[in-house]
Amino acid sequence: MTFSLQAPMIVHQKMNSTKVKTRFAPSPTGYLHLGGARTALFNWLFAKRHNGSFVLRIEDTDEGRNTDEACEAIIKGLNWLGLNWDEGPSQNLEKGEYHQSQRQGIYEEYLERLGNLDLIYDEDGATRFKVPKGEINFHDQICGPQSINLSTTGSKAWDKEKGTEIETNPDFIIRRPDGTFLFHFVNVVDDIEMQITHILRGEDHLTNTIKHVALFNAFEKEPPVFAHIPLILNNDGSKMSKRDAGSGIEWYKDNGFLPKSLINYIALLGWSPKDDREILETNQIIELFDFDHLNNSNSRFDLDKAKWINSQYIAKLQDSDFLKVAKEYSEGAPDELTLLTKSRINCLSDIADVLAPIMDESFPIDESSMAKIQSKHETKDHLKSLMDKFEKIEHWTSENIKEALQKHASEIDQKLGSLMFPLRVCATGVGQGTDLMPTLESIGKDDTVKRINKRLGKIFPTNCSDE
RNA sequence: GACCCGUUCGUCUAGCGGUUAGGACUCCGCCCUUUCACGGCGGCAACACGGGUUCGAGUCCCGUACGGGUCGCCA
Numbered sequence: 226m227t228f229s230l231q232a233p234m235i236v237h238q239k240m241n242s243t244k245v246k247t248r249f250a251p252s253p254t255g256y257l258h259l260g261g262a263r264t265a266l267f268n269w270l271f272a273k274r275h276n277g278s279f280v281l282r283i284e285d286t287d288e289g290r291n292t293d294e295a296c297e298a299i300i301k302g303l304n305w306l307g308l309n310w311d312e313g314p315s316q317n318l319e320k321g322e323y324h325q326s327q328r329q330g331i332y333e334e335y336l337e338r339l340g341n342l343d344l345i346y347d348e349d350g351a352t353r354f355k356v357p358k359g360e361i362n363f364h365d366q367i368c369g370p371q372s373i374n375l376s377t378t379g380s381k382a383w384d385k386e387k388g389t390e391i392e393t394n395p396d397f398i399i400r401r402p403d404g405t406f407l408f409h410f411v412n413v414v415d416d417i418e419m420q421i422t423h424i425l426r427g428e429d430h431l432t433n434t435i436k437h438v439a440l441f442n443a444f445e446k447e448p449p450v451f452a453h454i455p456l457i458l459n460n461d462g463s464k465m466s467k468r469d470a471g472s473g474i475e476w477y478k479d480n481g482f483l484p485k486s487l488i489n490y491i492a493l494l495g496w497s498p499k500d501d502r503e504i505l506e507t508n509q510i511i512e513l514f515d516f517d518h519l520n521n522s523n524s525r526f527d528l529d530k531a532k533w534i535n536s537q538y539i540a541k542l543q544d545s546d547f548l549k550v551a552k553e554y555s556e557g558a559p560d561e562l563t564l565l566t567k568s569r570i571n572c573l574s575d576i577a578d579v580l581a582p583i584m585d586e587s588f589p590i591d592e593s594s595m596a597k598i599q600s601k602h603e604t605k606d607h608l609k610s611l612m613d614k615f616e617k618i619e620h621w622t623s624e625n626i627k628e629a630l631q632k633h634a635s636e637i638d639q640k641l642g643s644l645m646f647p648l649r650v651c652a653t654g655v656g657q658g659t660d661l662m663p664t665l666e667s668i669g670k671d672d673t674v675k676r677i678n679k680r681l682g683k684i685f686p687t688n689c690s691d692e
Numbered sequence: 693g694a695c696c697c698g699u700u701c702g703u704c705u706a707g708c709g710g711u712u713a714g715g716a717c718u719c720c721g722c723c724c725u726u727u728c729a730c731g732g733c734g735g736c737a738a739c740a741c742g743g744g745u746u747c748g749a750g751u752c753c754c755g756u757a758c759g760g761g762u763c764g765c766c767a
Contacts, residue, residue, distance in 0.1 A: 252767045287766060351765050368697060378695060382763055390693050393763080401765045408767045432696055432762040453697080455760085460703075462759070490704095493716095497705060501715045520705080523760055527703045530717045540730080568730045579729095634726080645727035657728040 245277025246422045249303075249310075250412065252284040253295035256473040257302030259526065260427060260457045260465065263491040267425045267454060269308045270492070270514040280419055281313030283324045286411055291326075293318070302474040306484050307507075312419070325411050332406045335414045335444070336399070344443055348394075350402030354410070356395050356439055363438045365431065366452035366516040373435040397436060409433065413440040421449050428453045428523075452516055454495050455523045462525060471528055481554055481573025482531070486538035490531045494524045504537050532571035540568060551576055558584060562667045565659035583664055586676055588654035590683060597656075598647045598684055605685045607637055608647060612674050621670040623662035651677040651684070 247268035251261055265281075272279040281303065285291040297318055303310070313323045320327050336352065339345045344355050356375040364370050379395030399410035416424065416437075431453045441448040459465050465472050477487050488507060497520065498505060498513050539547065547567055548560055554576040555563040566579045582588040598604055614629045630648075634641045649661050652673055658664065665673050 250767090254767075284767065290766070349765090365697095371696075373695075379763075381694060383693060388693080390763095398765050403765090405765090407765070412767085427761090428697060429761055430767090433767095435696095455698075458760075464760080493704065495704095499706065501706080503704090503716055522698050524705090525703060527717065530704065533717055536730095569728085631726085641726040643726090649727065655728095659729080660725095661727060 243420070243422055245272055245275035246280065246420055247272045247277065247425065248280035248282050248416070248419065248421050249308075250282040250284050250415075251299050252287065252290070253292060253299060254287075254290045255295055255467055256298040256475055258465070258467065258472050259474065259491065261299075262302065262306060262308075262474050262487075263457065263494060264426055264454070265303060265308050266306070266488060266491060267496070267514075267519075268423075270511055271423060271425060272311075273511045274514045277422070278311035279308075280421070281310040281323060282415060282419070283314060283326075284408065284411065285324055285326045286405055286407065288326070288405070298475065305478055306474065306488060325406075325415065328411070328415070329404075329406075331418060332400075332411055332414055335410075336406075339443060342443065345399070346396075348398075351398045352400035353394065353396040354399045354440070354443075356397065356436070357442070361435050361438050361442070363434065363448060363451060365434075366450060367455075367519055367521050368428070368431060368453050371431070371435065373432070375435055375439060409436045409440065413437050413444070416449060417441070417444060417446050423450045423452070425452045425454055428455050452519065454519060455521055457491075457494055458523050458525045460525050460527060465526065471526065471531075477531075479574070481550075481575070482535050483538045483542075483550070483573075486535040487531070489538070490534045494526070495520055504534065536571040539570060539573070542567070555580060556584065559667060561663065562659070565663060565667075569659065579658060582653040582655045582658060583668065586672060587679075590650065590654045590680060591656055594646075594650045594656040595684055598650060601647075602685075604647045605681060607633075607639065607644065608651060608677060608681055610637070611644070611648070612677060615670065615674050618670060621666060623660075623666040626665050627662050648677070651680040654680065 249261075249265040249268050251257070251265075257265075269279045271277070281300075283296055283299075285296070296314075300314065300316070300318065304316075314321060322328065336345065339354065345352050346355065347353075356379060358374075358376045360372050360374050362370065362372045376395050379397070380393060381390050382393040383389075384391050397409060398407060400406050415421075434451055434453070438448050457465060459469055467473070470476060474487075478484075485507065489503075489505060489510075492505070492510050493503065496510075496514070496518055498509070499518060502509075542550070544564055544567075548563060551563050551566075551573055554573045555566075556577060558580050562580065562583065563576065566576050569579055570576055611630070611633050614633050615626070618625050618629055630644060631641060634644055645661060646656060649658065650656055652661075652665060652668065653676075668676070
């Protein structure tokens with residue numbers, strides 16, 4: 226590979242003539258977290274919006290902290306979300322040119338260029354980059370113009386333990402004594418090498434970016450366009466950490482979120498269509514995705530809202546598609562029963578909870594429901610005589626069940642509604658659930674009658690005289 | 693501590709000098725369904741504070757407070 230010192234490109238030329246190229250550059254130190262997923266999403270969206278390409282680059286230069294499992298988790302997470310990359314590691318997880326650990330030669334060549342420019346020096350075996358004196362500037366698409374003097378600002382550090390300011394060397398280290406390179410350096414080299422045009426990343430990188438710009442300047446390359454997006458915080462405003470439920474993408478997969486709905490939700494954290502829409506197709510988001518639709522304040526994560534959006538996506542599913550995705554959560558329940566849960570769940574994992582009282586004939590009776598029924602003694606006789614009618618139903622269909630129920634209600638001069646509740650509780654143990662008639666149909670005549678008689682005995686014990 | 697970013701209902705947000713400050717989640721009420729849920733309708737609820745600029749400020753400027761971030765031989 227040869228290097229030529231090119232004159233910096235003119236910005237407007239770059240915008241017009243160069244294909245947009247974005248990247249997501251995670252370090253494989255843990256699973257794919259929500260914030261990372263959103264960063265990936267925004268870069269992906271921006272690339273799509275401008276007919277550009279999206280690169281996945283694995284920043285695994287810190288051997289001690291990187292694991293193959295983490296790398297796999299990140300790739301799986303992106304796959305599940307449908308954030309496909311135009312360039313990046315292969316699906317078989319083999320390490321290649323998009324793993325920084327495999328790019329040592331490239332970094333060494335770039336380091337040599339810095340050496341020729343007399344911009345580096347050795348300190349105890351490590352290599353430091355001489356930061357330029359004076360202000361360094363760049364314009365962030367979200368945070369506005371930035372200007373920092375690294376040689377002065379970088380000369381002070383904060384000793385957390387002691388709570389004091391200490392003198393420090395503003396020339397930052399780019400290579401360890403063992404020859405491996407550090408984040409700031411490899412990040413910039415690869416963005417140059419891979420011709421990245423736009424970088425969208427978390428605001429936690431905003432101050433670091435000055436260092437990157439200094440490096441771009443040293444290589445005489447026009448820096449990419451930067452856009453630092455605000456962070457996602459926990460619901461209580463604290464920083465999201467790996468321990469928090471819902472901080473990892475895997476959690477959403479396991480709990481029965483649909484990937485499109487999660488995409489929709491995290492897009493809404495920091496981005497807005499600027500109208501009243503909230504449920505948007507991915508390509509609608511792509512159409513509108515641009516810097517002026519991004520806001521600049523941190524947002525808190527709200528699981529309730531994420532669930533609501535997911536429920537909207539589930540509701541929109543065709544029945545056949547619903548059954549497909551519901552299969553692994555429905556524990557072998559018949560399709561017609563699983564279908565009844567569709568409008569009552571936020572997540573697919575809720576299906577099991579809704580189905581449990583129907584599938585389990587001895588599901589425990591909900592206490593407050595039991596107390597409610599006990600307060601009306603006549604319910605026992607009403608249900609008992611209803612069972613006689615149920616026994617006589619020839620074709621056990623929800624229509625016939627309803628008809629029998631209606632007939633019974635008018636005979637005993639009761640509202641149908643007042644019968645529904647105790648009937649439901651005796652059949653399933655709980656006071657709420659799927660549509661009652663089709664549910665009873667699915668349970669079957671014999672089982673329905675058996676369950677009701679059994680629970681009736683528990684709710685109104687005979688030894689407790691009721692005369 | 694220094695530097696950087698921010699601050700509209702509890703939460704996500706719209707608003708880009710003149711609005712009864714809009715929508716959504718949550719919560720509550722009503723309707724629908726002779727049940728529960730879904731759905732529909734309605735309600736509670738916000739411009740952090742103080743100064744300017746202006747005829748007029750959530751919108752512009754400056755402070756203060758608060759929140760977040762950065763200051764590693766982590767990324």
